[in-house]
Structure formats: structure tokens, C-alpha cells
Amino acid sequence: MKVAVVDSNGKDTGRKVELSKDVFGIEPNNHAMYLDVKQYLANQRQGTHKAKERAEITGSTRKIKKQKGTGTARAGSIKSGLFKGGGRMFGPRPRNYSFKLNKNLKRLARKSALTVKANDKAIVVVEDLKFDAPKTKDFTSVLKNLGLENKKSLFVLGEPNNNVYLSSRNLKGTEVVNSSELSTYKIMNANSVVLFEGSLEEINTNLSK
Template sequence: MEVAVYTIEGKETGRTVALDESIFGIQPSRQALYLDVKRILAHKRQGTHKTKERAEIARTTKKHHRQKGTGGARHGSLKSPIHRGGGTVFGPRPHDYVVNLNAKTIRLARKSALSTKAAESAIKIVEDFTFEKPKTKDFLNILKNLQIADKKSLVVLSEKNSNVYLSSRNLERSKVVIASELNTYQIISSQVLLISESALGKIKDQLNN
């Protein structure tokens, strides 16, 4: 699959690059996509939820009222869950939500996500670029020139670039990542991928290993 390479001014360079069919042209696996997205979202959960159970409540151990003769139920502790301020029954406890997935399935999920975007013509290739200093206006101008400013975009660079990252940080609908950190959830949750020429090679090397 051949796609045009654009400049940051939004003009075609007259060159094209070939998208690897083994990465951008496979039949997407819905199961792999589901499992990898589940893994990514699960890893974002802190798992620090906690409520106090009966044994952890700090209240008096004195018997609430006498056993017989009150006409009411028998009560032996105010820590009981049936009392206001008592412990929670089977409340949440801290635990992790780690979902283990083998590397082969993770690679298949990323390829499936990229192939889906390629089939939707939602991938644009741009010449490598950088900024002398962080400036949101310059980054926004690139998006406008490429006619993707009104879409949720994911900009993929080959390596870390602080000036580009800082320029994009205030834009709610755009995110900058480097090729080695690109994941399935980022791909499918964006409307368009803007990939730099050098990042394309990094993606190929990463997913064909």
C-alpha cells in the first residue's frame, strides 16, 4: 500500500512510502484487540480501593443492650454491619488488575489496530519535523495544514522530542507518542494517525521482530 508523504505545510512532497502489508494490511483480529485493550486499561487501575470490615472498625466492645427482655433483636457489638458506622460486608480490598498477555498476541493486536486505520485511510505520513522551542501555535498550525485539527489525532515520532511534546500538551484532541511506546488502545481511540517518516521504520522493526 503506497501513501503520500506530506510536508508540515500540508503539501505533498511528490514522494510516497510503502506501508508494510504484514503490519498495515492484515485481517484484523477482534479477539486480540479486545484482549490487549483490556490489558492496557487494567494496568491503569491503581487497585487501592478499600473499606473497613467488622474486625477493623474501632468501636466499643461493650454489649449494646441486655440480651433478653428488650423486645428487640440480640446485639453483641456495634461493629456489626447492620449498625450505622459498622463494618462493610465483603468490602473491596486492595489488589492489582494485571492481565498477562503473551508478546505474540500483543503484536497481533497492534497490527490489527494499524491495519484497521489503514483500511479507513486514517493514516498520514509527514516528513520529520521539530521545533526550536515549544510553541502550541506551531503544532496546531501543522494539524490545520494537514486538515486534521478537528479530529482526535495521534502523532507518532521516532524518538523523544521535548519541544514537540510540550507544544502538544495543551491540546485536548491531540497526543504525541514515540514509536516504541505506541500501543493498541492509543491507536484505536484516535481518529487519525500522523506518523513521521522515520517513525514508520521504527514501527516496522518493532512489530516484525
């Protein structure tokens, strides 16, 4: 699949690049994408939630009423979750939500996500950007020229560029990542994936294994 290369002004440079079929033209595997997104979201959870259970509540241990003859249910402790101020039954406990996926499945998921975006014509290839200093105004101009204002967009760098990253950090809905930081969630969460020319070789190398 050939895609035209545009400059930061959104104008066609007259050049085209070939998107690898092994990365951008496979049969998408929806289940692999689901698992990779599920793992990404699970890893974002802190898992620090906690509620006091019956054994952790401060209160009397005496039996609050006789066992029989009251006409109501048995009750042995005021700390029961049935009573106000009692412990919570089966409450949340601190836990780790993360789980493992093998590298081949994660690689398949990312290739599937890129293929979906390529099929939807949602991939844009742009000449490498270079900013002399971090300026949000400059990056906003790039978004406007590419027609990506007020849209979720993911910019993929070939190599770390601090000025480009800092220029985009305050913009809602826009994220800049290195090619090594690509994830299925970030790809699918964006309306458009903007690949800088320098990132293509790195993406092919990482995902063609």
C-alpha cells in the first residue's frame, strides 16, 4: 500500500512511501486486539481500593441478643455487615490487576490495529518535524494544516524529539509517542495516526519479527 508523504503544512511533497504488507496489510485479529487493550487498561489500575471487613471493625464482641425466642434472625455480633457501622461483606481488597501476554500476540495485536487504521484511510505520513524550541503554537499550526484540530490524533516519532513532545503536551486529544511506545490501545483510541517518515523503518523492524 502506497501513501503520499505530506509536509508540516499539509501539502503533498510528490513522494510516496510503501507501507509494509506484513505490518499494515494483514488479516486483523480482533481477539488479539481485545486482549492487548484489556492488558493495557488493567495495567493502569492502581488496585489500592480497600474496605474494612468484619474482623477489622472496632466494636463489642458480645452476643447482642439471645439465640432463640426473639422472632428475628440470629445475630452474634454488632460488627456484622447487616448492621449500621458493621464491616462490609466481601469488600474490595488491594490487588494487582496486571496479567501477562506473550510477545507474539502483542505484536499481532499492534499489526492488526495498524491494518485497521490503514483500511480506514486513517494513517497520515508526514515529513519529520524539527522545532527549535518547544512551542504549543507551532504544533497547533501543524494540527490545523493536517486537518486534525479537535480530533484525537496519535503522532509517532522515529526517534525521541523533546521539542516536539513538549509542544504537544498541553493539547487535549493529541499524543506524541516514540515508535517503541506504540500500543494497540493508543492506536485504536486515535481518530488518525500520524507517522513521521523516520518512524516507518523502526515500526517495520519492531513488528515484522
